[in-house]
Amino acid sequence: MVSVIMPKEKTCPPIRHGVKFCAAPSPRAALGSQSGNPALTFAQSAAPTAQCHDADEATIRQTQGPYFKPSSPQRADLVEPETKARLVEINGQVLTRSCRPVERALVDLWHADDRREYDNAGFRYRGHLFTDGEGRYRFRTIQPALYPGRTRHYHIKVQAPERPVLTTQLYFPDEPANRRDGLFRRDLAMRITEAPDGLAARFDFVLDMR
Numbered sequence: 001m002v003s004v005i006m007p008k009e010k011t012c013p014p015i016r017h018g019v020k021f022c023a024a025p026s027p028r029a030a031l032g033s034q035s036g037n038p039a040l041t042f043a044q045s046a047a048p049t050a051q052c053h054d055a056d057e058a059t060i061r062q063t064q065g066p067y068f069k070p071s072s073p074q075r076a077d078l079v080e081p082e083t084k085a086r087l088v089e090i091n092g093q094v095l096t097r098s099c100r101p102v103e104r105a106l107v108d109l110w111h112a113d114d115r116r117e118y119d120n121a122g123f124r125y126r127g128h129l130f131t132d133g134e135g136r137y138r139f140r141t142i143q144p145a146l147y148p149g150r151t152r153h154y155h156i157k158v159q160a161p162e163r164p165v166l167t168t169q170l171y172f173p174d175e176p177a178n179r180r181d182g183l184f185r186r187d188l189a190m191r192i193t194e195a196p197d198g199l200a201a202r203f204d205f206v207l208d209m210r
């Protein structure tokens with residue numbers, strides 16, 4: 001399905017799979033996950049350097065749009081075998097406003113595929129993980145396609161244990177369609193570098209906690 005409707009903010013999605021993702025339960029309870037191990041299945045690159053300053057503003061919130069699904073699989077690698085899309089490794093840290101790393105924060109990612117479609121029947125290009133002891137997360141996925149009405153973007157939720165959920169979106173800084181998308185915010189643009197097999201995208205989340 002091609003999305004042409006500007007999504008509206010919803011504070012609570014309908015209950016599906018028996019759980020909501022809008023209160024502040026533990027990450028595992030929120031997603032019905034059985035395992036808490038955030039083991040990554042691909043090579044770790046150099047340790048990231050946080051771009052954090054004491055008393056930084058928290059990462060801004062954005063609408064979750066119409067295609068969020070709770071209970072995504074716990075996995076860091078979302079790449080489907082048949083894809084010809086550009087690969088993107090999204091990594092960074094989850095930090096407090098005083099730059100402390102947030103361990104075991106839930107990071108849930110979902111986005112359109114290379115044919116402009118969200119998988120609303122299954123979980124293609126949907127997954128969640130938990131940050132490590134230094135607040136780091138790392139997903140391997142693809143660059144989503146452009147579709148009418150929106151620039152290229154990822155949807156993401158971040159939640160420290162027992163804390164409220166931050167829902168937002170991430171953008172590519174040099175995407176020409178950014179100028180035509182009223183939701184685009186420069187503050188939510190990832191830092192992009194070329195990598196051997198695609199793009200490396202860096203974004204640090206700052207949660208509204210000390």
Ligand SMILES: [Fe+2]
Binds near residue numbers: 065112150153155
């Ligand atoms: Fe979207």
